[in-house]
Amino acid sequence: MEKVADQVNVPEHPINETLRELLKEGKKVQAVKEARQVLGLSLLEANQYVDGLSSDQKERDLFSKKDAL
DSSP states (O other), X not given: OHHHHHHTTOOOOTHHHHHHHHHHXXXXXXXXXXXXXXXXXXXXXXXXXXXXXXXXXXXXXXXXXXXXX
């Protein structure tokens, strides 16, 4: 879904940056709670959403390392 949104220039939800920061700090449970509260998701949906942000961040980090070489 995020890849489609990137292609059609749909802005990212503002909560995503907060969730990524929580993930960087190792606070996945807090990130899932925030996603549930702000986005109105079920526990499963919020967990999948946060996991998606985590994998997207890993891809971005990988590409930025490749660009630096």
